[in-house]
Amino acid sequence: MTHKGTVVLETERLVLRRFSPDDAAAMYNNMPTKVGDTIEAVYDFFCKNWVESYTSLSSYQWVVVLKSSGEPIGTLRADMVDDSRRSLEIGYGIGENWWHQGIMTEAVGRVVRFFFEEVGLHRISARHNVSNPRSGGVMLNVGMVQEGVLRQASRTGCDVVLYAILAEDYLALRCSCKQDA
Numbered sequence: 001m002t003h004k005g006t007v008v009l010e011t012e013r014l015v016l017r018r019f020s021p022d023d024a025a026a027m028y029n030n031m032p033t034k035v036g037d038t039i040e041a042v043y044d045f046f047c048k049n050w051v052e053s054y055t056s057l058s059s060y061q062w063v064v065v066l067k068s069s070g071e072p073i074g075t076l077r078a079d080m081v082d083d084s085r086r087s088l089e090i091g092y093g094i095g096e097n098w099w100h101q102g103i104m105t106e107a108v109g110r111v112v113r114f115f116f117e118e119v120g121l122h123r124i125s126a127r128h129n130v131s132n133p134r135s136g137g138v139m140l141n142v143g144m145v146q147e148g149v150l151r152q153a154s155r156t157g158c159d160v161v162l163y164a165i166l167a168e169d170y171l172a173l174r175c176s177c178k179q180d181a
Contacts, residue, residue: 001083001086001119001120001121002118002119002120003057003058003119004057004114004118004119005054005056005057005058005059005060006018006054006059006060006061006062007114009062009110009111009114010067010110011106011107011109011110012106013066013067013068013103013106014064014065014066014067014103014106014107014110015065015067016062016063016064016065016076016107016110016111017062017063017065018050018051018054018061018062018063019046019047019050019051019061019063020063021043021046021047021051023046023063023072024039024040024042024043024046025039026071026072026073027042027046027063027072027075028042029095030071030072030073030074030095030097031074031075031093031095049061050077058081058083059078059081060077060078060081060088060111061075061077061078062075062076062077062107062111063075064076064092064094064103064104064107066098066103073094073095073097073098073103074092074093074094074095074098074103074104074107075092075093076090076091076092076104076107076108076111077090077091077092078090078091078111078115079091085122085123086120086121086122086123087121087122087123087124087125088115088121088123088124088125089124089125089126089127090108090111090124090125090126091126091127092104092107092108092126092135092138099134100134104138105137105138105141105142108126108138108139108142109141109142112124112142112143112165112170113170116167116170116171121167122166122167123164123165123166123167124144124164124165125144125147125162125163125164126139126144126162126163126164127150127160127161127162127163128160128161128163129154129156129158129159129160129161130149130158130159130160130161131158136161136163139163140163142165143165143169143170143173144163144164144165145163145164145165145169146161146162146163147162147163147164148161148162149161149162150162
């Protein structure tokens with residue numbers, strides 16, 4: 001693997017970039033799951049947990065920003081980075097005003113491409129709470145395969161569905177898309 005850190009990534013509608021302290025108010029207003037009760041708490045969370053991590057090339061923490069407005073509307077991050085297995089797990093969230101528009105599929109698809117083509121991963125996994133099947137739809141849309149259900153594995157005691165995509169799956173999808181074009 002060749003770690004690159006949280007570099008700027010773009011899609012047709014989005015910029016994925018590092019968190020800036022100026023993003024705290026938008027993140028507080030837009031994120032469905034609050035990381036703090038105040039804008040200051042959100043600022044502290046992202047500064048302590050994300051900004052400090054940017055010094056490591058094996059840290060991947062993006063803010064999802066709409067190109068049309070410049071507004072931060074979500075997050076996308078990698079956890080459990082395992083160099084020996086060339087794998088990691090991604091997690092994401094987006095504000096409710098932007099649900100069901102294909103935005104997170106676009107962002108996750110770009111990150112999957114980055115990890116396989118530029119970092120050299122072998123496996124990317126993700127999981128969602130069984131009560132949020134639309135998140136599983138994002139995973140399926142980027143080529144992930146459901147691998148199983150982790151019973152009562154969430155903080156709330158709900159089941160969690162696990163998905164993954166391997167480099168060989170990604171390359172096969174990429175080749176079939178080129179042939180279809």
